[in-house]
Amino acid sequence: MGPPSVAGGGNMGRASVVGAAKPKPVPGAAKQGRKKKKKKMSVRRRRVYAALIMACLMFLGAITVAGSWFFQSVPAPEDLEFGESTTFTLAGSETPIAGYGEYTRKLVDDYEDIPDQVIWSLLALEDKDYFEHEGVDYKGTMRALVNNLKGGDTQGASTISQQYAGMVTDIRGDISYGRKAREAVMAMKLEQDNSKETILLHYLNLNFYGRGAYGIEAAAEVWFNKKVEDLTWAEGMMLVMQVKAGDGSFDPLIADEKSTAPLDRWTFGMESLLTLTDDLSDEQLAEIQTQLDAGMPETQKALQNPGTWGHDTPTGFITNPTDGYVWDELESRYGLTQEDFYGKEANTGGYTVELTLDPDIQAEAVSTAGRGDLKRQENEAGEPVDDDGNPVGVENAAAAAEYVNDDGYFEFVNNNKDAALYEYNASMASAVVAVEPGTGRVLGYYGGQNGLGIDKAGLENPHPPSSTFKMITAATAIENGASIDSWWNAQSPREFESLADFEDPTISNAGSNTNGPDHMTLTEAVRQSKNTPMYAIAEKYGATSILKTAVDMGLRQLTQTDENGNAVTYRFYRAADGTITYSRHGVIEHEDGSFETDANGNMDLYASLDGYEDDGVTPKKTELDLDSKNSPFYYHISFGQYPTSVSYMASVYATIAADGKYNEMHYVEAVYDRDGNKVPEQRKLESYQAIDAGIARNLQFVGSTITGEGDKIDGDRPLTGKTGTWQAGDEYGDANAHTWYVGAIPQLSIAAWVGNATAESAPLLNKDGGTDGVYGSKLSYPVWIKFMNGAIESEGYEVKAWSEATHAGSPIVDDILNDQGKIDASSAYCVANPGDTKCVAATPPPGQDTCDPFSQALGLCEPGGGGGGGGGGGRNHD
Template sequence: MTDTPQSNETGPADGQPPKSKRRIRRFFLGLDAFVDTALWRSGSTIRRIFERYDAFLRRFRATGVWRFLAELSSDGLTYGLAGFIVVLAFAQPAFEATRYADWKTTDDFAVTFLDRFGKEIGRRGIVLNDSVPLEEIPDSLIKATLATEDRRFFSHFGIDFVGTFRAMVENARAGGVVQGGSTLTQQLAKNLFLTNERSLSRKVKEAYLALWLEANLTKQEILKLYLDRAYMGGGVFGVTAAAEFYFNKNVRELTLAESAMLAGLFKAPGKYAPHINLPAARARANEVLTNMVQARLLTEGQVIGARRNPALAVDRSQEQLPEYFLDWALDEVKKLARRNPALARDRIVTVRTTLDPALQRQADLAVETVLRENGKLRDAGAAALVSMIPDGAVVAMVGGSSYGESQFNRAVNALRQPGSSFKPFVYMTAFMNGYEPDSIVPDRPVWIGNWSPKNYNRSYRGPVTLRLALTKSINTIPVRLSLDFGREKIIETAYAMGLTHELENSISLPIGSSEVSVIDMASAYSSLANGGFKAPAYAILEVTNSDGEVLYRREQDAPSPQRALPEDKVHQLNEILVNVVEAGTARRARIDGVVAAGKTGTTNAYRDAWFVGYTGNFSTAVWFGNDDFTSTRRVTGGSLPAMTWQKYMAFAHSGIELARMPGVEADSLPRLARAAPSRQADKQVDAVQPRVLKRRTQDLLLEIGRDLHRLRAQKSARITPSGEPEKAVTVQ
């Protein structure tokens, strides 16, 4: 036999691994040794560095009090840095507003507002690019502003820690807030990007935005923006508009006394506005003059003349501008500009609005009268009213009892529980889901978990019709109905009718627990007054630019009305809501000779009282309550709100052609059938102009106005064939 070879030259020896495996093993052993050595040497190096650092610091070792202060400072810096990072995270949302390239001019509109008949009713907005340059603003006004609002303006970086500490000391001494710690830059940041909300988060955002402004603008630009954007009372913004409003002067012509009075408005324009309280305005101006002397910007001798001869403001005590309406209308112009490129480019515009000045005066008078006669007695301190024609055109708006004291518009921005005035949404939903006005539903206790609604009189009627349930405002019935077809359908109906704010789908939704606004309620009830069409509230009829070019005209640019409700269901609900006024909870809202419908609303603890009513001509919502949500003294929707509604609506329907209530015949109401045709007219002492012109008359007046404007624009440009200007055309 031939012997078998045991191995070749590259094969492994007996008991030995292959050569390739030995190489891999040596590689990893070497790598492990390298890592171990590197880690050991790194640790040794770090240890030596730390030992040297520790030895160096030992030379400065503090003992006793110095050690305590050193450790306290070290911990303070550590926690301060951590706090800075956390607070910066909270401030991030505020910086979103600075991403817009035109943030300085986003709201830069100069708007002249006209009423529905073409008469000027007020102005709003500012034009930064066309306003008076900073170097042309009187030196006295700039010094008065800096001395009063921010003496260290040109030395701090947006936040004045020295001024803040000084204000804290003065406030502690006085036991109250007598000085503010915000710099002029912080105030500008609030005006540009934030609201007047009193909260820690707003102060944090304000501080960071102030630093951002200081980093992106010069001191002169910040000062100019502040002077142009600050609210000065009377519905005007900026010193240029304030000089014209209070003194009928160009801002360049202001005296020292007038400059001091304007500078005093920055702190509290409603409190120190000279057209509201001239003595308070003069006292505040005297403080400003003292501030200028203390800041060493002027001497006592230089201000003595202004002290002895204080400024005299223009008497506007007889003027009642629709301030709340103008604020809302300006917001509507801005919304329209986002959809209208032509309007977005032209910032100086004239807007013809839907406002009726006579109705606005009567609305103010009605609210003021009822509050003055009953407010203190019934612990009701605030009220709001919105009135519109059934297509949504707002003709009157009252956002509060005094615009000078509070610019917050309770008619538009306040959200309050509607109480039983929300029930028509429930009953309309019921009619759209198979129920009829004569359908029988039991009025008896109904439980949802641990909650059960109670009726106002704490009793139950047993089986009742839906007609009676809504007329008497029974609470159990709408809750029982919601269990049948679901609260989601009620919410859908409310949105379809005109509510815009989010409704909370809670078990108490059917009896009005979810908050709404006054203007939305008037709009929603308008869909009942017009036969079932959605009627969003609007203020703008026409917009023209400075050259007279029409940029927007509602009758041709607005979308067509959309049907929101079935017509037959609207007729059913109208018939019941007329009965609420005739024989239900709103009898105080009756108007002689006029078919009126509506619903009262009163919330828990009498915090909110509503009456929302309508005729074929107008839909009007009235709310009474308190700004701090405290209870009134048993004010119900059928008392003060219904009384105010009746005072206003009786005037609104005088001298006009009465429109028919959809689905309701006046002859079917015994009270109206007995009323003499001239009874209402005999009760009106003063003759008034028609509140709503016929469409043909409106078109004719508008056409005449456009022709007059066109003639005035052309007469200065006409040239005769000989080259001489043509004689002026006199237009009667």
């Protein structure tokens, strides 16, 4: 019945029908201190009834039934085995959020775990004298037999034990007269070998309750999203009245709208409970009357696939059976495949997977980033339609075509007033991921409203991380001997030797060109988000070196476009000795025009471009060549050109917040088997020192002043973070397409991204629908700060300061030296370090005279002899 609580252990698991339950007093009796006396039928009387039954059966030609006492065995409850579906819960919660299986089957181990609300509701409807008779309603059976012989309607007259005997021997479909006697004989044998409580427990476990639910525990989950022990009298009655209504005739969501059958049956059952005055306490009877007066309880909506459900929610990106992130992790860490969790075969499934998602932080993620579902196309009658305007075959709004506005963009319904972007254009989408530093636990995740759709926070829809990647580039520079006090040339546009063969051999900063030396420390280069110093770092130390640092810090995927314009996804793997390999993935088109397909027969978007190992599953990998400065990615990696996921950027900054220690990002807190026992891990989570603690603390300092507009962090606490902005496609002019803010406090790292819901290249729009003024500091930072403040409030994080550290590395000036190894005396470096002998007046350009001393004294000379050239401006602002 789910994982044990933090405070205590105990067997709380779900069980198949194995092992007889310990006998328990009649329900309600323990509370009242009395137990009904079981009436004993005389041996003579029992034999008379049995003889009458046999005589009738012989008369009908069913003589063989008489031998069933000796030859027809009734399967004992402990011999019945089933598979069960798997349930997902949030961290520390027993409330199911999703299920996985052919159908929903959940079984209860112990009779004591089934509440009176279920036991007595069942008996009130089906067998009031259950604890009084010996398994067979002799009068009822004879009455039914006589009625049937007279040509009347076929009648049942089955006790709980008879019904159970029929279920386990799979003869419930046989409505012959002989079946009734066979059940009676089997029921008597069943009661001879098992306690009443055992039979009742397994009856409730075996029954079908509609909506794909087998077993009372599954029914409670599917109908009311509750544990069985939490059901009310009204809810218990709603469930048990389904045991003979597999066609849904008593299901208010399935029965005909004009039918009163569900309400009539429920009312009859509740009123029957009120007649059990000898079995229920006055307090219980009062509760039943109150709930009867309140009316039939509301249920959850019926599920299209009862066994596999709950994946069309924000958490579905983690749990959905197609590409949910949890499945690879479960197989890698626990050695369990999806088939093991499905529960189709006997003795499989029945697991409870506890996710790392914190209920409060996850709720904050949805509240902050969620803008509702995408709008859908409708016809004039308000019916959802497909792309051709046809409502036929469109079962619901989710299956309809997306609404497209006059500008060609999707829009959200925008029905969440708490969303950080509520007042922004309805086309703006946001995604957030929260990772816990020091553990790698994903505590909050929002990539969209429907986990079966496009995940804006995950691997299938990566975005250029832009300037948020500069913290990784800075870490690489420090690792290679520079320091945050090193000086770099931020002139823009700036030519680079490595770009000599490119059409444009320059790199520009984001909207900040200069007309002269623009020298600054690495700290300021990151804080002011300059591109040219980052490119210079990549040229000096290698793009491959930056990539290695990124992988060490937690990045596991990047995407780039090949020479044919196709997206190629690189997945990275880090061995225990630090060796990094990668595999390449994308669409493979064969010579005949067909495409490589996945296991479901669909085009495989992530087929291994380099083939597979002998097992046909493991992609072939290539070792990262650290001797190559720009392979497989070019120097533009330094300022975040290549797309990655929101989740991986949250992981990278969690490493920074954890003083450089990487902890594997993961979604599974624990796995419990059907008996409530923790499944042991076969592989431990990765954890290692990714970068030196001193370097990480230097980065914490660098990002400590980088914030955005709007609210500030609660509690006057330290943070570290970085904004990011990336331009839209050329067809949108100077518009931007992506904004980021990734930042952390010591207890939590959050990555926030904002983009257009329509496409990766589509522009960002402001509150007025324009494209100006949309940067990371103005668009993503408000999302981040709202989510962070909400998490701080819900978790009560105490204020923690960053640890101080000396500045690692050396304050090198290599990048600001001219061809003569000198530094322009007018540069910021020379102003800050006037005694440095490398500072000299710049040589004037050809044709320009050196300014004479008299003119210098009058201040008529331009600093530096005229300064550097101008050039095109950048499109991004941070």
